[in-house]
Amino acid sequence: MGRVVSKNELRIPLGAAAVFLQAWANRARAENAGEEESVQQELAEAIENTSERIDVVGDRLAQLGDRALELLPLLGVAFVTVLVFWLLARLLTKGDWLFRWIDNGFLRDTARHLTRIVVIAVGVLLALELLDATALVGATLGAAGVVGIAVGFAFRDIVENYLAGLLLSMRHPFQPNDFVSIDGDEGKVVRLTSRATILLTLAGNHLRIPNSKVFKAVLVNYTQNPLRQFDFEVGVGVNEDLAAVQKRGLDVLTAMDAILKEPPPHALIERFGDSNIPIHFFAWVDQRETDYFKAKSAAMRLVKTAFDASEIEMPEPIYQVFVKQDVKSPAEQVVQPSAEVLKPGDTAADDRLDAQIELERAEGGPDLLDEDAPHE
Structure with missing residues (x-):
């Protein structure tokens, strides 16, 4: 038959379990306290690092402010230098007195723009030299070279047409009102712009041909020899x-x-x-x-x-x-x-298109042709 367990025998295991639970609870509380302490320590370190960085930035800004105050007179001198050279550029390029020796109008305008850019660029370089920022100039010129190459590829057709227009204005293969054939396209010349040659066909239509095509095309001028x-x-x-x-x-x-x-x-x-x-x-x-x-x-x-x-x-x-x-x-x-x-x-010369061309040329607009220049 089975044996009956007394109350005294039950108290011993229950007491051991209570001691174990109490120890586990104390251990958990200790671990939580350690984690909280570690988090607080990390937070304190982060705050300290941020404070140090803010101090560094503040010191740097203070140094820049002091430097700016020291350079303030030089900044004024540099600004005045750029302003003087800008005014000088306007004075040199105002009118044609400096470029009257250039017969071609297109070349004269190009020389005027280049002179203005060069004079202003010299003023900017002198201003940067006064501010001891020549290193910035070198970096800027290097970046400008890279950007210039990229822009040259992107706007290749525009640049090609511009240069072709410049060469056509120098060579004078035709004059206004000349009847020409350009790769089979026939018409009377209205004007030559920096990008295209404009013809008036016998049907009265405007025909714009890119200058690069005109420069490389087989061109027949029926008017040059009457x-x-x-x-x-x-x-x-x-x-x-x-x-x-x-x-x-x-x-x-x-x-x-x-x-x-x-x-x-x-x-x-x-x-x-x-x-x-x-x-x-x-x-x-x-x-x-x-x-x-x-x-x-x-x-x-x-x-x-x-x-x-x-x-x-x-x-x-x-x-x-x-x-x-x-x-x-x-x-x-x-x-x-x-x-x-x-x-x-009736076999008289047909001047119906001549009146239209004269009217359009009288309205103005960009034109690189010089009627007084000799033919090529």
């Missing part, structure tokens, strides 16, 4: 007397007042066509008195009319089927031209 040759072809039948055909066409061209007698018109046979023989006519006009396109149009019309009147066959490149009937032959049906058709018509 004499200009036009040409056209007329196909005649293979059975025609080619010498007589050439003479008939040249007689028509020579009789036109708009066509120059020297150099004289001429005609060439250069090839054989599929169903005809092309006769190539050439003639010269003076563009100061005669419009090129009007003269060419009148010459082609009069030569065609003369060939019809002389019954010179001008076959078309098509197949023709003739059916024999009791009708008149094509030669018998030729209509004689009237006296009005035989007149050359």
